[in-house]
Amino acid sequence: MGRFTNQILEIMSYFSEIYKGIKTLxxxxxxxxxxxxxxxxxxxxxxxxxxxxxxxxxxxFRGEVIMPHDxxxxxxxxxxxxxxxACPNGTIEIxxxxxxxxxxxxxxxxxxxxxxxxxxCTMCGLCIxxxxxxxxxxxxxxxxxxxxxxxxxxxxxxxGSKLKPGVED
Amino acid sequence: xxxxxVHSNFKSEEYFINMGPxxxxxxxxLRLVLTIDGEIIKKVEPDLGYIHRxxxxxxxxxxxxxxxxxxxxMDYLSANINNExxxxxxxxxxxxxxxxxxKVIRTIIxxxxxxxxxxxxxxxxxxxxxxxxxxFYGFRDREMLNDIxxxxxxxxxxxxxNVPGGLxxxxxxxxxxxxxxxVAHFKTKIPEYDRLLTGNVIFQKRTKGVGVLSKEDxxxxxxxxxxxxxxxxxxxxxxxxxxxALDKVTFNECLETEGDTFARYCVRIRELWESLSIVxxxxxxxxxxxHRVKTNAVIKLPKGEFxxxxxxARGELGMYIISTGTKSPYRLKFRSPGFSNLSLLNxxxxxxxxxxxxxxxxxxxxxxxDIDR
Amino acid sequence: MNIVFGMxxxxxxxxxxxxxxxxxxxxxxxxxxxxxxxxxxxxxxLVLMERRVAAWFQLRIGPNRVGFQGLxxxxxxxxxxxSKELTGTVKSDKFLYNLAPYFxxxxxxxxxxxxxxxxxxxxxxxxxGIFFLIAVSSIGVIGVLLGGWSSNNKFALxxxxxxxxxxxxxxxxxGLSLLTMILITGTLQLSEIIEVQKNGWLIVQGHIxxxxxxxxxxxxxxxxxxxAPFDMVEAESELGAGFHTEYSxxxxxxxxxxxxxxxxxxxxxxxxxxxxxxxxPFGITESIPWLGVFWFLLKTLVLVFLMMWxxxxxxRLRVDQLLTLEWKYLLPLNLMNIVxxxxxxxxxxxxxx
Numbered sequence: 001m002g003r004f005t006n007q008i009l010e011i012m013s014y015f016s017e018i019y020k021g022i023k024t025l026x027x028x029x030x031x032x033x034x035x036x037x038x039x040x041x042x043x044x045x046x047x048x049x050x051x052x053x054x055x056x057x058x059x060x061f062r063g064e065v066i067m068p069h070d071x072x073x074x075x076x077x078x079x080x081x082x083x084x085x086a087c088p089n090g091t092i093e094i095x096x097x098x099x100x101x102x103x104x105x106x107x108x109x110x111x112x113x114x115x116x117x118x119x120x121c122t123m124c125g126l127c128i129x130x131x132x133x134x135x136x137x138x139x140x141x142x143x144x145x146x147x148x149x150x151x152x153x154x155x156x157x158x159x160g161s162k163l164k165p166g167v168e169d
Numbered sequence: 170x171x172x173x174x175v176h177s178n179f180k181s182e183e184y185f186i187n188m189g190p191x192x193x194x195x196x197x198x199l200r201l202v203l204t205i206d207g208e209i210i211k212k213v214e215p216d217l218g219y220i221h222r223x224x225x226x227x228x229x230x231x232x233x234x235x236x237x238x239x240x241x242x243m244d245y246l247s248a249n250i251n252n253e254x255x256x257x258x259x260x261x262x263x264x265x266x267x268x269x270x271x272k273v274i275r276t277i278i279x280x281x282x283x284x285x286x287x288x289x290x291x292x293x294x295x296x297x298x299x300x301x302x303x304x305f306y307g308f309r310d311r312e313m314l315n316d317i318x319x320x321x322x323x324x325x326x327x328x329x330x331n332v333p334g335g336l337x338x339x340x341x342x343x344x345x346x347x348x349x350x351x352v353a354h355f356k357t358k359i360p361e362y363d364r365l366l367t368g369n370v371i372f373q374k375r376t377k378g379v380g381v382l383s384k385e386d387x388x389x390x391x392x393x394x395x396x397x398x399x400x401x402x403x404x405x406x407x408x409x410x411x412x413x414a415l416d417k418v419t420f421n422e423c424l425e426t427e428g429d430t431f432a433r434y435c436v437r438i439r440e441l442w443e444s445l446s447i448v449x450x451x452x453x454x455x456x457x458x459x460h461r462v463k464t465n466a467v468i469k470l471p472k473g474e475f476x477x478x479x480x481x482a483r484g485e486l487g488m489y490i491i492s493t494g495t496k497s498p499y500r501l502k503f504r505s506p507g508f509s510n511l512s513l514l515n516x517x518x519x520x521x522x523x524x525x526x527x528x529x530x531x532x533x534x535x536x537x538x539d540i541d542r
Numbered sequence: 543m544n545i546v547f548g549m550x551x552x553x554x555x556x557x558x559x560x561x562x563x564x565x566x567x568x569x570x571x572x573x574x575x576x577x578x579x580x581x582x583x584x585x586x587x588l589v590l591m592e593r594r595v596a597a598w599f600q601l602r603i604g605p606n607r608v609g610f611q612g613l614x615x616x617x618x619x620x621x622x623x624x625s626k627e628l629t630g631t632v633k634s635d636k637f638l639y640n641l642a643p644y645f646x647x648x649x650x651x652x653x654x655x656x657x658x659x660x661x662x663x664x665x666x667x668x669x670x671g672i673f674f675l676i677a678v679s680s681i682g683v684i685g686v687l688l689g690g691w692s693s694n695n696k697f698a699l700x701x702x703x704x705x706x707x708x709x710x711x712x713x714x715x716x717g718l719s720l721l722t723m724i725l726i727t728g729t730l731q732l733s734e735i736i737e738v739q740k741n742g743w744l745i746v747q748g749h750i751x752x753x754x755x756x757x758x759x760x761x762x763x764x765x766x767x768x769x770a771p772f773d774m775v776e777a778e779s780e781l782g783a784g785f786h787t788e789y790s791x792x793x794x795x796x797x798x799x800x801x802x803x804x805x806x807x808x809x810x811x812x813x814x815x816x817x818x819x820x821x822x823p824f825g826i827t828e829s830i831p832w833l834g835v836f837w838f839l840l841k842t843l844v845l846v847f848l849m850m851w852x853x854x855x856x857x858r859l860r861v862d863q864l865l866t867l868e869w870k871y872l873l874p875l876n877l878m879n880i881v882x883x884x885x886x887x888x889x890x891x892x893x894x895x
Contacts, residue, residue, distance in 0.1 A: 018871065021370035025856065031365045032302055032599045032855045039598040044309045047603070058316075060323035060341065082466075088235035124238035124329045129337055130466070138323065186696050194779045208700065208861060297779045299770055299858025305600035365855070371771055372857045523700070523780050524860040 057140040062123040065092075065116055066139035067156035074164040075157055077135035079111040083127035091121045110163055118144060119152040133167050183211055190219045194297055194527040197537030201514075201526075208522045213515040221541045228501040233259050233333055233468040236501070241327035243505065244539035246286040247481040249322075250279045252331040254488045257412055258477030259333040262470045262490070269414070270458040271335045276414040277348065277451050278318070278330065279479075280444040284355070285314040286482035287437050287444075290534045294434065295366050297531040298375050298524075303366055310358055317347045333468055335461030348452050352445055359441055367438065376431040380517040380529030383428055390516065391509040394484020395440065396533055399433035401426040406480035418450045430525075433532040467496050483507055483534055507539040573665055581654055581803060586616040588802040591843075592850055599854040626791035631694045634788065638692035643789065643796035645685030650803040653678045657810045658732050660820045660834030671732035672724065675811055676717055679766065682800065683709040686768075686775060689797070690785035701784030704774040704861055708765060711868040712772075715762035718876040722755040722883045723748065723815050726892065736819040741894045743818040749893055751883040756816050758872050758879070763808035764849055765864070767801060771856035774864060809845035810838075817841045 046055070057063065069075050079096040093115040098107045114136075128136055136156070146152060189200040198219035204212035224243060228236045233255075240251035253275055260267055292307025315325040321341040322330040330337055366372050382392070387400040397404045405422040407415045423439040425432035470492035478487040484506030491500040510533045518526045590605065590613070597604030605612035630639060656671045658664040668674060683705055690702020724730060726748055727738045738744070745752045765772035776784035786797045813819060818841075820834030827833040859867065886892060 018875075024368045024370045027364050028366070028369050028855050029851060031361055032851065035306075035601055036595070036598045036851075039601050043603050044305065044312060044601045045603060058320045058323070058341075060321070060338070061319060062323040086234070088231055088238060122238055122242075123324060123327070124235075124241075125323065125337060126234055126238070126329075129332070184696065192782065295857065299773070299777070299779065300856060301596075302600050302854045305602065309601060366857070369857060371859055371863075374863055375857060375860055522860055522862065524777070524858070527780050 057142060059140075060138065061140050061142070062125060062138050063142045064118055064139045064144065065121065065127065065136050065156065067114060067136050069158055069161055070164065072164075073158060073161045075135055075161050076133045076164050076167045077111050077114060077157065078133055078163060078167060079109045080132065082130045082132065083136065086126040086130040088124065088126070089120045089122055091117050092127055093117075111157055114156040116154045116156050117152065118154060119149055135167075181206060188526075189216075194530060195537070196293065196530075196535060199511075199535065199537045199540070203523075203526070205523070210518055210521055210523065210526055213518050213526065215511055215514060217541055219541065220538050222538075224542045225501055225503060229497060229499065232496050233470070233498075236498075237331060237333070238327070238329040240503075241329055242538060243503065243542055244481055244483060244486070244507065244536050245326055246289060246536055247282050247483065247486075248326060248328050249275075249282045249318075249330060250479055250481045251486060252329060253279055253413065254477055254479040254486050256331040256333050257479065258475055258488050258490060259468065259470065261477060262473070262475045262492070263333075263464070263468070265334060265462055265464070267335065267462060268458045268460070269456040271460060271462075272414040273451050273455050274336060274340055274460070275331065276418070277448055277455075278322075279413070280447045281314055281317065281348070281351075283444045283482045284441055284448075285311050285318075287441050288314070290437060290482075290531075291362060291366075294531045297527050298372060300366060300369075300372070303362075306358075306362070306365070310355055313347075313351050313354065317344065317351065320344070320347065332461070334464040335459070337461075339460040340455075345452055345455070348448060352449055352452070355441075355445060359438070362438065367434070373431065375524070375528055376434060376532075377427075377429060379430045379521060379525045380532070381427070381429045382513060382517050384426075386513065386516060387428070390513040392484070392513055393506050393509065394480065394482070395423075395433055395436040396484065396510045396513075398423055399425050399436045399532075400428035404485065406478050406485050410478060412477075412479060414451060415447075418447045420447050430528050430532045437532075437534075469494060469496050470498070478504075481506060483536065483539065484510060503542060505539045505542060507533075507535050507537075511535055511540055577654060577665065578651060581651060581806075582799065584806070585799045585802045586620055588806060588846065589619075589798070590616045591846070592802070595847065595850045596854050599851075620795060623795040624792055628791045628793060629788075630790075631788050634694045635692035638688045639788075640793075642685045642689035642692065643793040643800075645688060646682050646800040647796040647803075649678050649682040649685070650800040650807065653807045654803070656732060657807070658736060658814060658819055659838050661733070661831055663835060664733065667731065667733050669729075669731045671735075672720055672730045672811075672815070675807070676713070676720070679804065679807060680709060680713050682804065685800075686785050689789065693785070693788035695788050697781045697783075698785050698787045701775045701777070701781050701787075704777075705768065705785060707861070708768070708772065708774055708864060711865055712762045712765040715758055715868060715872045715876055716766060718873070718880060719755040719759040719762065720811075720815060722751060722876070722880050725880070725883050725887050726752075732814055732819075735814065736821060739818040739821055743816065743821070745816040747892045747894060748883060748886070751879050751886060752816065754875065754879050755883070756812065758876055759812055759816075760845075760848065762868075762872065763812065764852055765868075767804045767808055767849075769801070769805065769849060770853040771858050772864060773853075773858060774861050777858060779858075805846055805849055806842065809842045809849065812845050813838060813841040 048055070067075050067077060079094055081094050081096070084092045084094050094111055095113040095115065096109055097112045099110045100107060125138070128138060144152070183204050183206045186203045186205055187200060188203055189195040190198040195201065200216040200219065202214040202216055203210055222242070224239050227239060231239070237252050237255050240255055241248040243251055288307045288311040292304035295301070295303025295307070318328055319325045321344050322328040382396070382400045384401045387397045387402045392400070392402070393404050401424055403422055403424060408422050420443045423436045423443060425436050470490065472492060472494040475490045475492065476487060478485050485504070486506055487504030489502040489504070490498045493499045514530065514533065518529050521529070593615070594604040605615035608614045608618045630636075653675055655666040656668060656674055658667070686705045687702045690698040690705065693699070723744050726744055727735045729735060729738075739747070741747065745756055748755070768775045781787070786794055789797060820838040822828065822833065822837045827837070
């Protein structure tokens with residue numbers, strides 16, 4: 001008799017297993033089904049090249065290092081080379097010279113070229129962190145692909161630009 | 170010795186198969202040399218080195234500020250926790266007093282990083298067992314976190330937000346608001362994860378009893394993180410050696426005893442809840458204060474040896490510095506959780522099918538750059 | 543046969559003075575070409591539908607660039623595949639390797655011949671319709687086996703072997719679940735099966751056992767087409783791409799297209815057997831016979847959507863669980879179901895309007 005009831009129980013558990021299995025499958029389908037119906041409102045992907053005009057990166061986004069110039073074509077870089085030392089990858093090269101300061105007439109260090117190799121940059125932010133005069137900043141441009149890798153080597157100070165008066169390190 | 174009684178044409182043979190370095194289930198450039206008999210796995214030999222970048226050697230060249238950004242590139246899914254490890258190690262060696270604000274923010278971002286890593290893992294886990302849709306649901310939630318990171322730290326993945334002495338800059342004004350929004354959003358999504366995948370009968374059949382790791386083996390192979398906790402080995406660094414603000418919060422260590430793939434899965438799902446609760450406890454009372462302590466421009470550690478361990482999303486990350494008093498370490502060794510966890514793959518995957526290997530590997534949650542460094 | 547006869551009047555007159563035998567051959571070729579044209583394009587649109595449906599399940603938008611709302615996307619893909627270089631492995635068995643895709647695509651298209659789209663749009667109405675469908679649709683696996691074997695790739699070989707195991711097992715369930723319904727109709731001819739359903743669709747006529755048979759048929763049919771959750775054969779996270787790892791260009795496109803045409807066929811058979819084929823619900827458009835195509839396609843696409851829903855929700859089974867499911871669950875249930883159905887037909891418990 002006991003064996004018979006055991007068999008009945010086994011058969012019952014066989015069918016309840018099937019029932020539970022189907023139930024879990026339908027639960028899963030209800031989740032995806034819900035998203036199927038509502039997905040057009042909340043697509044998580046971006047239509048990237050189309051939304052270029054409205055796509056704005058966050059202010060702190062690290063796209064590339066830039067050197068802001070004001071309307072008089074003046075930058076704030078004194079050529080102290082702290083960023084060059086702080087950079088782990090040799091991304092920044094400062095070619096400097098000594099020129100006469102107009103105000104004091106003394107010889108003073110000034111940059112000739114601020115060379116930035118974007119191809120070597122890991123966007124760690126140490127150069128910007130260490131800059132005493134806030135001469136360099138993060139730019140939010142993220143479309144950095146080029147056909148030629150030499151284009152990734154940039155001179156950040158614009159031609160003919162000079163140090164903003166009054167900036168000392 | 171078994172003697173073949175069948176005709177030699179019908180004798181079954183073992184054969185080799187290369188899983189990787191380009192294979193969808195290895196999540197990177199890991200090569201597994203499998204010895205297979207039909208579908209049954211006889212041996213798994215991991216072959217490493219495809220993404221070795223000699224990070225440890227580069228650390229011997231770099232200053233302590235520069236080392237931090239290299240750790241982003243090890244376990245890139247828990248980048249911020251890796252950064253924290255280096256910073257804590259250097260700060261402890263210098264005996265710097267770190268402001269409370271920094272500690273709390275580090276813990277919050279660390280836990281958010283853990284959630285983000287587990288989100289990706291959940292999606293990939295689903296994909297490895299064949300449910301591709303999970304990948305997108307996991308990424309949807311991860312995307313919110315990445316936005317938070319991007320707004321505050323400036324980068325989505327390799328954040329480099331910590332510096333020895335504190336944080337590179339203060340949190341963004343929107344940070345608290347966004348985190349609260351995320352917590353509320355994610356609380357409704359974890360039950361959905363459960364309904365879609367955890368409860369699914371096929372998923373349970375695929376994972377229960379597969380890749381069983383006993384507690385003794387977990388200890389002897391040096392497993393850590395969710396892999397060890399799935400086998401009932403209590404090893405949470407956050408609990409035993411709390412760092413940053415983790416001693417101020419209450420949370421449970423998630424332990425399962427079965428040690429199979431499903432147990433490891435459950436540990437990670439429960440960790441999502443625990444991390445959320447840690448974030449909730451801290452987010453409302455971030456103390457005011459400085460976000461950074463002034464350090465020397467050139468950090469020189471005192472002569473000696475220093476060890477710091479943290480709990481990343483994959484387990485225990487150790488950082489061991491030997492300093493000779495110069496501006497860069499004499500030797501720096503990372504004890505990466507992925508490497509130890511990978512070492513037990515052969516032990517638990519043998520005897521299973523190819524599908525089992527893939528499911529097992531998914532719950533080991535390997536990040537190959539973490540293994541190769 | 544209706545189309546074949548109708549064709550005689552359409553053909554230009556020089557052909558009509560040719561001999562009877564030539565004429566019928568020409569007719570067959572024309573019809574074959576028409577079917578080929580229609581269903582290659584239909585297959586491409588099924589691919590598009592799959593991609594759209596998958597995108598909506600996954601909170602994406604899906605293809606929306608080529609043509610209006612991406613309607614020409616798969617056409618562009620097909621064009622790309624045609625123009626691609628055909629690569630292959632060095633030590634592959636060239637003859638079998640090249641033969642395999644044709645096995646798969648030809649059998650898929652062959653099965654279409656007997657499917658009744660309406661009363662008149664029915665190319666080949668033989669009296670063993672269902673038998674023919676089951677027989678032809680299982681030839682496709684030979685192509686898969688050949689492809690996996692001849693590629694000289696171990697991943698492909700594993701995929702092919704899995705496919706053999708899977709198809710042999712699930713053939714049983716497909717056959718038995720259809721047999722359950724044939725107990726009601728008493729005929730294998732598809733047009734007559736639809737005639738029987740004028741008194742109510744078979745899923746209504748046979749109620750409980752018919753619903754069970756339908757569920758079993760859908761599970762086995764999904765397995766038969768090698769789609770997730772039964773995509774052992776491809777299993778991209780385990781085997782890369784499975785049996786068609788080494789195929790490229792148009793040969794790959796054949797495998798791909800065949801998968802979708804097979805899915806359509808499985809859904810079309812289910813429509814014919816369970817849901818009344820081209821019959822409109824409650825006979826609302828009985829007076830307009832050509833609307834049958836609309837009803838037929840509607841029902842079929844709903845079932846195709848169901849299969850896509852499975853695919854984008856469920857994880858994949860392991861190969862031994864696949865066999866457990868068939869031999870321990872589907873087959874016993876199926877046999878019990880047949881007995882139940884036989885008792886019902888014998889006891890006159892069917893629901894007929």
